[in-house]
Amino acid sequence: MANWQDPQVTGVNAATVGVPRAVRDAGLRSYMLSVYNYMASGVLLTGIIALLFAPYAGQVLISASGRGLSGLGWLITLSPLAIVFAMSFGAQRMRTATLQLLFWAFAALMGLSMSTVFLAYTGASIAQTFFATAAAYLGLSLYGYTTKRDLSGFGTFLIMGVVGILVAMLVNMFLQSTAMALVISVIGVLLFAGLTAYDTQRIKSMYFYVQGTEMAGKTVIMGALTLYLDFINMFQFLLSFMGDRR
Numbered sequence: 001m002a003n004w005q006d007p008q009v010t011g012v013n014a015a016t017v018g019v020p021r022a023v024r025d026a027g028l029r030s031y032m033l034s035v036y037n038y039m040a041s042g043v044l045l046t047g048i049i050a051l052l053f054a055p056y057a058g059q060v061l062i063s064a065s066g067r068g069l070s071g072l073g074w075l076i077t078l079s080p081l082a083i084v085f086a087m088s089f090g091a092q093r094m095r096t097a098t099l100q101l102l103f104w105a106f107a108a109l110m111g112l113s114m115s116t117v118f119l120a121y122t123g124a125s126i127a128q129t130f131f132a133t134a135a136a137y138l139g140l141s142l143y144g145y146t147t148k149r150d151l152s153g154f155g156t157f158l159i160m161g162v163v164g165i166l167v168a169m170l171v172n173m174f175l176q177s178t179a180m181a182l183v184i185s186v187i188g189v190l191l192f193a194g195l196t197a198y199d200t201q202r203i204k205s206m207y208f209y210v211q212g213t214e215m216a217g218k219t220v221i222m223g224a225l226t227l228y229l230d231f232i233n234m235f236q237f238l239l240s241f242m243g244d245r246r
Contacts (some may be wrong), residue, residue, distance in 0.1 A: 017122055031207045031220065032145065038224030042107035043231060047130075049111025050203060054118035061116055080109045087225060096217040103221050110232065117236075119244035129242045133235040141227070144200030151198045161191045181240065188237035196230045203227070 054061075056173050061073035069077060083106040087099060094102075117126060144151065172180045203223035210216045 010081075025197065027211060028204065028207050031216070034220045035203060035223040035227065038103065038221060039227045039231070042103060042228045045104065045107045046111040046114060046232070049108055050115040050118070051063040053112055053115040057115040058119055061112075076109060076184070077113045080106050080113060081218055083109070084225070084229070087222065091218050091222055092215070094218070096214075096221065097138060099218055099221040103225055106225070107228070114232075114236075117239065117243075119246070121239060121245055125242065125244040126239065128236060129239045130235060132242065133231065136193065137196055137231050137234065140196040141200045144197035145204055146240055147197075147201070151201045154198050154203070158191055158194050161187070162195075165191060185237045192230050192234040192237065194211060196227070199223075199226050199230055 040170055061076065063070045063073070083102050087094075087102050087106075091099060165184060168180070168184050172184065203219070203226065206219055206223070207216075210219045
């Protein structure tokens with residue numbers, strides 16, 4: 001099964017042999033800057049579309065009964081997940097341009113899907129939570145980029161935690177427990193905070209394996225997608241207990 005995280009090379013890329021450290025560092029900074037630019041642009045696109053579509057979200061995405069999503073609402077909500085799976089498992093077969101197109105489509109669809117938060121929360125609390133998430137995210141990503149500590153050992157634990165959170169959310173759909181929802185949100189924030197640092201370090205490490213290869217451009221896009229997901233999930237979990245409901 002294809003996986004973008006496995007560039008199918010071992011050891012240090014031959015392109016790094018004999019290259020001065022200053023040149024390698026400059027290349028790494030340029031690579032990471034590209035990742036962050038794509039990620040930030042995706043978040044910006046999502047935010048703009050969510051804000052512009054918010055006045056119509058109730059009529060388009062919410063069912064006539066006012067309980068749950070409409071058919072179109074479910075389609076828009078699940079489409080980004082389908083794109084993530086397509087990108088994750090098809091990255092090595094797809095062209096870089098195709099991945100770019102899918103990334104922008106994903107960010108746009110996420111904007112349509114997330115427009116419903118403006119129906120549930122006040123604009124002021126959404127803005128406050130966004131800036132709190134951005135500040136925490138910057139600090140965590142900076143830590144992941146600069147730390148000398150190997151964070152790879154936390155990867156399995158964090159992934160298992162995310163799976164556990166998903167199962168708990170499904171269970172709580174039937175229980176409708178406010179206390180359980182709060183616990184899920186708190187744990188979710190902590191998990192995606194950890195994933196932000198872990199993923200940043202992993203994306204940084206991959207540069208030395210993919211630089212000078214066809215996978216380099218693809219890894220930039222997939223890295224941006226990963227960091228985007230960390231940010232959006234941390235924002236949504238944080239909003240669930242920081243946001244003021246209408």
